[in-house]
Amino acid sequence: MTRADVLVLGGGGAGCSAALHLARRGADVVLLERGLVGSQASGVNHGGVRQQGRHPAEIPLAIRSRALWSRMRELCGTDAEFDPCGHLKLARGEAEEAELLRWNEMAAEHGLKASMLGRNAIRAQHPYFSDRVVAGSLLAEDGSANPRLLASALARSAREAGATLLEHHEVTAIEPGFRVEASGREFEAPVLLNCAGFWGGKIAETFGEPVPVYPLNPNMLVTEPLPFFCTRNLGVVGGDVYLRQIARGNVIFGGGRGESDPALPTSRPLPEPAFAAMARAVEIIPHLADAMIIRCWTGIDGGMPDALPVLGPSRTTSGLIHAFGFSGHGFMLGPAIGAILSELVLDGRTDVPLEAFDIGRFARQTALAEDASKTRLE
Amino acid sequence: MSVVVVGAGPAGVRAVERLVAAGLRPIWIEEAPDGGGRVFQKPPPGFSRGHRALYGADHGRAFALHAALAALKPLTDWRPDTLVWNLRPGDLDVVSDGTHERLGWERIILCTGAMDRVVPIPGWTQPGVTSLGAAQIALKTQGLAIGRRVALCGTGPLLLLLAQQLTKVGAPPVLVLESAAWSTTLRAVPGLAWNPAAALRGMAWRAGLKVQTGAVPLRVEEGCTALRWRDSRGWEHRTEVDAVAMGWGLKPETQLADLAGARFAFDRLQRLWLPERDAAGRASVPGVYLAGDGASIGGSVVAELAGTRAALAVLQDIGEKPDPLETTLLDRALAREARFRRALERAFPYPHALAAAMPDETLLCRCEAITAAEMRASAAPEINRGKAATRVGMGRCQGRLCGPPAAEVLAQAIGCDIAEVGRLRGQMPVKPVVL
Numbered sequence: 019m020t021r022a023d024v025l026v027l028g029g030g031g032a033g034c035s036a037a038l039h040l041a042r043r044g045a046d047v048v049l050l051e052r053g054l055v056g057s058q059a060s061g062v063n064h065g066g067v068r069q070q071g072r073h074p075a076e077i078p079l080a081i082r083s084r085a086l087w088s089r090m091r092e093l094c095g096t097d098a099e100f101d102p103c104g105h106l107k108l109a110r111g112e113a114e115e116a117e118l119l120r121w122n123e124m125a126a127e128h129g130l131k132a133s134m135l136g137r138n139a140i141r142a143q144h145p146y147f148s149d150r151v152v153a154g155s156l157l158a159e160d161g162s163a164n165p166r167l168l169a170s171a172l173a174r175s176a177r178e179a180g181a182t183l184l185e186h187h188e189v190t191a192i193e194p195g196f197r198v199e200a201s202g203r204e205f206e207a208p209v210l211l212n213c214a215g216f217w218g219g220k221i222a223e224t225f226g227e228p229v230p231v232y233p234l235n236p237n238m239l240v241t242e243p244l245p246f247f248c249t250r251n252l253g254v255v256g257g258d259v260y261l262r263q264i265a266r267g268n269v270i271f272g273g274g275r276g277e278s279d280p281a282l283p284t285s286r287p288l289p290e291p292a293f294a295a296m297a298r299a300v301e302i303i304p305h306l307a308d309a310m311i312i313r314c315w316t317g318i319d320g321g322m323p324d325a326l327p328v329l330g331p332s333r334t335t336s337g338l339i340h341a342f343g344f345s346g347h348g349f350m351l352g353p354a355i356g357a358i359l360s361e362l363v364l365d366g367r368t369d370v371p372l373e374a375f376d377i378g379r380f381a382r383q384t385a386l387a388e389d390a391s392k393t394r395l396e
Numbered sequence: 397m398s399v400v401v402v403g404a405g406p407a408g409v410r411a412v413e414r415l416v417a418a419g420l421r422p423i424w425i426e427e428a429p430d431g432g433g434r435v436f437q438k439p440p441p442g443f444s445r446g447h448r449a450l451y452g453a454d455h456g457r458a459f460a461l462h463a464a465l466a467a468l469k470p471l472t473d474w475r476p477d478t479l480v481w482n483l484r485p486g487d488l489d490v491v492s493d494g495t496h497e498r499l500g501w502e503r504i505i506l507c508t509g510a511m512d513r514v515v516p517i518p519g520w521t522q523p524g525v526t527s528l529g530a531a532q533i534a535l536k537t538q539g540l541a542i543g544r545r546v547a548l549c550g551t552g553p554l555l556l557l558l559a560q561q562l563t564k565v566g567a568p569p570v571l572v573l574e575s576a577a578w579s580t581t582l583r584a585v586p587g588l589a590w591n592p593a594a595a596l597r598g599m600a601w602r603a604g605l606k607v608q609t610g611a612v613p614l615r616v617e618e619g620c621t622a623l624r625w626r627d628s629r630g631w632e633h634r635t636e637v638d639a640v641a642m643g644w645g646l647k648p649e650t651q652l653a654d655l656a657g658a659r660f661a662f663d664r665l666q667r668l669w670l671p672e673r674d675a676a677g678r679a680s681v682p683g684v685y686l687a688g689d690g691a692s693i694g695g696s697v698v699a700e701l702a703g704t705r706a707a708l709a710v711l712q713d714i715g716e717k718p719d720p721l722e723t724t725l726l727d728r729a730l731a732r733e734a735r736f737r738r739a740l741e742r743a744f745p746y747p748h749a750l751a752a753a754m755p756d757e758t759l760l761c762r763c764e765a766i767t768a769a770e771m772r773a774s775a776a777p778e779i780n781r782g783k784a785a786t787r788v789g790m791g792r793c794q795g796r797l798c799g800p801p802a803a804e805v806l807a808q809a810i811g812c813d814i815a816e817v818g819r820l821r822g823q824m825p826v827k828p829v830v831l
């Protein structure tokens with residue numbers, strides 16, 4: 019039996035960051051990860067680091083995380099190739115342009131300064147766009163990073179800070195208290211953090227609080243290296259396509275959904291959404307038409323019907339805190355999620371408002387449409 | 397019943413032939429403009445060398461295969477110049493001349509063939525360096541020698557065959573490095589119907605070639621002007637060259653089997669992950685059959701037998717009753733060939749130690765320009781993690797070329813068995829496509 023102050027379930031961005039922040043403050047932490055750290059959503063995502071376009075409830079979280087992204091090297095020894103290249107969100111018509119304006123106004127109340135680019139400005143600055151693009155909103159401090167590097171770097175630093183991170187340890191049984199079984203070993207701690215991504219739903223269910231989480235599999239594509247043309251991270255209103263060009267010239271983009279079997283777990287991209295994403299990309303950037311696709315992929319994130327995570331204390335069990343269901347945009351949030359969890363555990367409170375993420379909301383709003391198409395990806 | 401055969405090399409032709417004989421009309425897909433496969437690749441239109449000049453001792457088999465190919469095309473849904481880039485249960489995605497199509501399948505025989513297997517060495521990505529297979533195809537199909545002072549490095553029959561073919565056209569190689577030690581080759585002789593050591597030595601002698609056995613290339617100098625190499629006693633040499641061809645056997649093209657969800661197992665002898673299959677060629681997923689070098693390297697004779705056998709398995713599985721004698725004889729022949737093949741693998745093993753020990757500065761992954769040092773520094777616990785950390789295998793070739801040597805480098809760096817570092821996971825598209 020291994021005893022600890024805190025048990026963390028799941029070694030994605032959220033879990034690894036929690037382990038790091040807790041260990042830095044002297045807590046005795048054990049993290050249990052089924053596979054390798056960062057092998058699920060946190061390691062295979064698009065790498066978008068944006069506050070742009072987020073739900074109002076998520077903006078304080080995103081702002082908190084964005085501050086951590088600037089100090090990533092300090093936090094975990096690498097910047098994970100974070101590049102604050104700006105996130106430019108495009109409107110393909112007047113309705114979408116109005117949507118951008120509305121969001122910018124709302125975000126300004128939180129202190130985020132997005133700037134509008136009108137038809138002429140966008141044409142002048144980005145001559146590669148087609149006429150379909152009528153306007154854009156630029157949040158210059160947003161950007162992108164390399165998802166393949168972040169979770170393992172957080173994990174390395176967490177270990178250096180004294181946390182125990184055990185890979186190939188799948189949690190197979192949990193008893194109140196909490197006694198947890200993984201790979202034939204037993205662990206005990208008074209605090210349990212549920213950072214199990216999509217699979218966090220199953221853990222919540224064991225504690226009598228089921229949530230309507232579904233496996234979200236954003237379909238991703240990458241082209242061969244192309245002549246450099248685009249420095250910004252690009253998105254569109256509605257989120258049906260998003261892309262960025264990395265320094266090597268490859269254009270990485272996504273749109274639509276792949277398929278998965280979370281029980282194994284395994285996921286695979288599908289051709290139809292790949293064609294559709296390509297068509298949408300070409301619609302805004304015509305010269306992508308002949309680009310060769312060298313690889314497609316997807317992953318499994320926890321998707322919630324309202325596209326907001328479950329973040330905060332359990333309603334049924336004291337000592338249990340949930341942090342999962344990031345609905346396709348939790349890579350950017352990971353660093354802050356860990357910081358917030360460490361505050362909830364060690365201080366009993368945090369500055370970031372969490373009401374909107376309460377797990378109890380599903381019991382209250384049973385009528386919520388399970389319309390997953392609203393989900394904003396990136 | 398929708399039966400698809402992918403590939404029109406020796407395995408594909410014989411598979412289709414047997415299906416057609418049973419009254420089926422398969423969809424037959426070939427990536428190249430025409431069939432024949434690599435071994436019996438036809439010259440481009442306008443070149444007129446005869447079968448004997450092109451295929452040497454095998455010209456009879458080449459002729460027969462080409463005849464079968466021509467006869468079968470009209471009896472099938474023949475689709476040359478067509479790439480299968482994705483395969484899922486029940487359907488597959490193809491592209492031909494920019495046009496995409498989705499096809500359904502109930503049974504599919506994958507006869508996807510093989511590609512050259514290389515060991516990266518410093519300088520290997522320069523113009524002037526090519527693979528043995530590519531050098532042979534240039535010679536075979538267009539009568540082109542890759543240089544005036546050619547060095548050939550590799551192992552196995554193809555190495556000497558190419559040396560001999562180059563000599564014949566008046567461009568004898570200045571250097572032939574066979575990585576297998578003489579003693580290794582000799583030890584394998586009892587398993588072979590012929591004595592490769594003696595045969596090869598005889599062949600080399602007749603061609604007036606001096607072959608260095610137990611010798612490996614170390615570095616191609618700047619501009620491909622010289623090759624540094626090491627002989628069997630450990631002495632280093634420098635030979636001036638203007639072209640280098642390298643190849644250590646072949647590697648099955650298993651990406652479609654991977655996408656089909658076939659289970660793979662590590663083959664110790666070939667030091668490769670290969671799709672599992674039963675003696676008839678059935679993969680671990682229902683409806684998927686494997687034949688020829690795309691399943692496991694066996695050469696063209698085995699490929700022809702295995703193609704027929706896989707077609708028979710399809711027929712058996714859809715309730716036909718082929719003559720049991722036919723299957724018995726085929727199974728026997730395949731078992732005999734398999735024993736021979738294993739001996740040949742032992743005689744000319746992949747020089748994994750050379751791969752594992754490649755100098756730090758070697759470009760391990762040429763698509764992404766990643767060095768061996770970067771892979772070593774990743775100290776990843778398995779190869780996909782190594783890929784994630786370094787980008788090895790993320791470029792155009794998707795690890796088809798660099799995957800196996802990368803696994804050797806990583807296994808050595810972290811001190812574990814090669815099988816434990818696993819294999820790169822495949823994804824669609826199997827080759828770059830425009831969507």
Ligand SMILES: Cc1cc2nc3c(=O)[nH]c(=O)nc-3n(C[C@H](O)[C@H](O)[C@H](O)COP(=O)(O)OP(=O)(O)OC[C@H]3O[C@@H](n4cnc5c(N)ncnc54)[C@H](O)[C@@H]3O)c2cc1C
Nearest residue numbers: 028030052060063064066189215317344347348349350396
């Ligand atoms: C293809 C794709 C593209 C995306 N693009 C972006 C983007 O551009 N920007 C952005 O901000 N977000 C993006 N996201 C979303 C983002 O990746 C996720 O929201 C985020 O990584 C979730 O982190 P996590 O730690 O909650 O989950 P995960 O990274 O999935 O981690 C959960 C971990 O828990 C482990 N686990 C589960 N059950 C158990 C158990 N019983 N025992 C032990 N361990 C267990 C899993 O193995 C896993 O490692 C994308 C997601 C995907 C899939």
